Amino acid sequence: MNNLLFVNDSHEVILESIYTVRVKEAMNPNPMRVAPDDTMRTAKNIMKENGLTGLPVVDGNRLAGILSLYDIMACYDNGNLDDQVNKYMSRDVILLEEDMPISFAINYFNKFKFRRFPVINKNKELTGMITARDLTAAMLNNINKQLQKYDKLNMRLSDPDPSDIRPDTVIYRQFIVHKYDFENAGKVTSEIKKILKERGIKQSIIRRVSIAAYELEINLVVHSDGGVLIFQLLPDAIMIKTQDKGPGIPDLEKALTDGFSTASEWIRSQGFGAGMGLPNVKRVSNDFQIASDVTGTEVKIKINLGNEEDESK
Amino acid sequence: MKVSDLEALGYTRETKKEMEDFEIKAGYTGDLLSDVMANAPSDSILITIQAHKNTIAVATLAGIRAILVCNKRAIPSDMIEAANDNDVALFKTAETQFEASAKVAEKMKG
Amino acid sequence: MTFKEIVEHISCEIINKGNDFDTAVIENVSAGDMMSEVLVGDEDNRILVTALTTDQVVRTADIVEARGVILINGKRPQTSMKTLAEESGLTLISTKNNMFTTCIELGKLLGKCE
Numbered sequence A: 001m002n003n004l005l006f007v008n009d010s011h012e013v014i015l016e017s018i019y020t021v022r023v024k025e026a027m028n029p030n031p032m033r034v035a036p037d038d039t040m041r042t043a044k045n046i047m048k049e050n051g052l053t054g055l056p057v058v059d060g061n062r063l064a065g066i067l068s069l070y071d072i073m074a075c076y077d078n079g080n081l082d083d084q085v086n087k088y089m090s091r092d093v094i095l096l097e098e099d100m101p102i103s104f105a106i107n108y109f110n111k112f113k114f115r116r117f118p119v120i121n122k123n124k125e126l127t128g129m130i131t132a133r134d135l136t137a138a139m140l141n142n143i144n145k146q147l148q149k150y151d152k153l154n155m156r157l158s159d160p161d162p163s164d165i166r167p168d169t170v171i172y173r174q175f176i177v178h179k180y181d182f183e184n185a186g187k188v189t190s191e192i193k194k195i196l197k198e199r200g201i202k203q204s205i206i207r208r209v210s211i212a213a214y215e216l217e218i219n220l221v222v223h224s225d226g227g228v229l230i231f232q233l234l235p236d237a238i239m240i241k242t243q244d245k246g247p248g249i250p251d252l253e254k255a256l257t258d259g260f261s262t263a264s265e266w267i268r269s270q271g272f273g274a275g276m277g278l279p280n281v282k283r284v285s286n287d288f289q290i291a292s293d294v295t296g297t298e299v300k301i302k303i304n305l306g307n308e309e310d311e312s313k
Numbered sequence B: 001m002k003v004s005d006l007e008a009l010g011y012t013r014e015t016k017k018e019m020e021d022f023e024i025k026a027g028y029t030g031d032l033l034s035d036v037m038a039n040a041p042s043d044s045i046l047i048t049i050q051a052h053k054n055t056i057a058v059a060t061l062a063g064i065r066a067i068l069v070c071n072k073r074a075i076p077s078d079m080i081e082a083a084n085d086n087d088v089a090l091f092k093t094a095e096t097q098f099e100a101s102a103k104v105a106e107k108m109k110g
Numbered sequence C: 001m002t003f004k005e006i007v008e009h010i011s012c013e014i015i016n017k018g019n020d021f022d023t024a025v026i027e028n029v030s031a032g033d034m035m036s037e038v039l040v041g042d043e044d045n046r047i048l049v050t051a052l053t054t055d056q057v058v059r060t061a062d063i064v065e066a067r068g069v070i071l072i073n074g075k076r077p078q079t080s081m082k083t084l085a086e087e088s089g090l091t092l093i094s095t096k097n098n099m100f101t102t103c104i105e106l107g108k109l110l111g112k113c114e
Helices: A012-020 A040-050 A069-078 A102-111 A132-153 A187-198 A203-223 A265-269 A277-284 B033-039 B053-062 B077-085 B097-109 C003-009 C035-040 C055-063 C079-088 C099-109
Strands: A054-059 A062-068 A116-120 A126-131 A171-177 A227-233 A237-244 A287-293 A296-304 B026-029 B044-048 B064-069 B089-092 C012-016 C028-031 C046-050 C068-071 C091-095
Touching: A012 A102, A012 A132, A012 A265, A040 A054, A040 A069, A054 A126, A062 A069, A062 A116, A102 A116, A102 A132, A102 A265, A102 B033, A102 B053, A126 A132, A171 A187, A171 A203, A187 A203, A187 A227, A187 C055, A203 A227, A203 A237, A203 A277, A203 A296, A203 C035, A203 C055, A265 B033, A277 A287, A277 A296, A277 C035, B026 B097, B026 C099, B033 B053, B044 B053, B044 B097, B053 B064, B053 B077, B077 B089, B097 C028, B097 C099, C003 C012, C003 C091, C003 C099, C012 C079, C028 C099, C035 C055, C046 C055, C046 C099, C055 C068, C055 C079, C079 C091
Parallel strands: B026 B044, B044 B064, B064 B089, C028 C046, C046 C068, C068 C091
Antiparallel strands: A054 A062, A116 A126, A171 A227, A227 A237, A237 A296, A287 A296, C012 C091
8 A cells, every 4th residue: 555645544534535435426426438439539638638548338228348558659659530439448437436535545546556447326327437536526525524514523412311320339530522623532431441540340340331431432423423431330340331422223122232333334444343342232131221313322330349250141 | 165165164154145146356355344344356355354234345345255254253143134235255263363364374375 | 481481482571571470370371453342352461462553552451351462573662652561561472473473482372373
């Protein structure tokens, strides 16, 4: 990977754009084209008039090949401009599918030295062409949109409901977790782990609490518009609650199924979104409650401090 | 090692379509699709937990002949469909990527 | 297996020597790039093998008390990952080998393959 336009330690907003913008949104949806039985002269004129270095060759709706400037040059050298396009076009075409994230397109531009790729739909029909320039424009557009949203999200959340605090609470902490904030994701968990270690809580309990806190924290970062994580150490248990500002989980049952995920390619490139988050939280908890609608999601879990026999499954 | 040898290793074949029984010359293990796309050798088997149809697109591009999905991950039907369409043999197992990699490597040595 | 055996057996570079570099006995391997999958396992004394170079790998290793992390394909840790590994006293190794090959080599050391 020596020529990636964007690298893995780019800012989250850029990474998210790479992995969530679809090829469909970036491509030119009405590219100039020729038919296999058009003459090379026609192709040459279209390329010249439109300043193009390549043209898709389309037979009906089906992509038959691609014609480049080199093919036109080859025709000048050893052929006749009245020859048909199908004599010169290359049939071995590297394609992009329109619902792939543009990370695929970036990889294609790096892997192959072509300047444009045809884009096809599920029925293998040509729906567009994409160049590096199209990619850059789509990226900038998306980054601009994301940054506007991002600015709004960095506002402080309102204080949590005091009725959440149990009277016998030994330690109470609340943490604000921002959307996209991968850099700080996991810090809350480290903090909680430290508190529990200082208190001499058993190692096996600390591990379960850490897994739950970490998955919930990651969920706030990657799936929510930001939220709050509340940690309470009680005499007999540990409670963790997260509350976010949306957008809510459309299908709770599915979200609790191993392997089900709505994560984008971006989240997966960060090592998450394998569909194990909430199932992992549930697995380590003695009590697990979740509620969600479009205004937000609330997860409440409890892990008992008692003996290991209490451990859920 | 041939694609069909994977069944002898106890892996469940998810693609039921008749496909050519390709020779597998190399193995590649990983879950980051951009990494797989950049580095996986052709005529290989991909060992992954990435049960997603984009994995098939990457496999097709990289010349991967077979995919082994580990850790009992549920395989969505659109992934099986894409695998059938693109002649990529799709298998699953309860083994971890580590266990499966070691086992496949043994078999490849013959 | 020990870190000493790993370093002798696999061509690699030590990026950070963890607190238990000389004493740790590694019994299990978690190879993969999905951190939640690593959290599912409950084996002790693990080493993680991954292509991911972010802080989240160190945090995950810390939660499951993994002994160390091997980065594959010659990957270098992001600066913040390296710093975090140093702070947490976690061993961090980088190898030019890919994950498949690294699994085979570690499998040999653990006696899981020849």
